Amino acid sequence: MKTLDATFSALADPTRRAILARLALGETSVMELAKPFAMSLPAVSKHLKVLEHAGLIARSREAQWRPCRIEPRALKQVDDWLEHYRRFYDESFDRLGDYLKKLQAKEPGKAPKGKAPKVVSTAHDRKK
């Protein structure tokens, strides 16, 4: 997918991730975003353009300011991509104990007694 290229590429730069971290606290202007960095304003402006192009932020207009805010779409896409690999690092995957606990939690009184079938994935549990 084309957008994933742009998104991962945008996230590869520490300045841009720092900008996102700041925006997680709330919408703000370019000046404000630039303050923590030892670089020119045009440089920050470029970073913002990269983030915007990747769908990670959106910009509006307010007098001479261009407040930026986080745009969730691209982040969601990254999370969806990660979904396919979660079983490799998430401890709650492929472990019978956790699986049974989850079953019990969701359907009290329905926990299986015998041997459970091999659990391939339980990732979708997260979403609701």
Next chain:
Amino acid sequence: MKTLDATFSALADPTRRAILARLALGETSVMELAKPFAMSLPAVSKHLKVLEHAGLIARSREAQWRPCRIEPRALKQVDDWLEHYRRFYDESFDRLGDYLKKLQAKEPGKAPKGKAPKVVSTAHDRKK
């Protein structure tokens, strides 16, 4: 963090993501990994080096083959980073209905009756 730079940068290339997708099916050789791509073997070898440097894969030795496999560490780091932004795109955040459902699921019979306090984050629920 230095490693996040390398990891996001590595993931920004579609060839490298395709390689990871193949490795999700199981350990395999460089030849095998290179087959689907219309590029030279050295090019694939370079991609593998990038993935290895980013901590996304690990390589072993078996006769003249160098089988590659997924290394979960870096993927986990990406997931941990995403954690801070999940509330922006995950529907199960900041919504009373889902929160109550979760509470009910985890502690049957303990669901609150009155107005619930503002839910700031429920992300940690995922991990167990």
Next chain:
DNA sequence: TTGGTATTTAACCGAGTAGTTATTTAACTG
């Protein structure tokens, strides 16, 4: 040792990236 297979390294090229300074656009303000 000679040869075959798998993989990496070296040297190079064209395109893209992250930064700079200087200039320009856009909007408010007196």
Next chain:
DNA sequence: CAGTTAAATAACTACTCGGTTAAATACCAA
């Protein structure tokens, strides 16, 4: 209007990246 502030664009430079081909390395097998 002129002046000020916020931000984007232009033009440039140094460096990185993804690919190439040709050569080198590592291991097995006869």
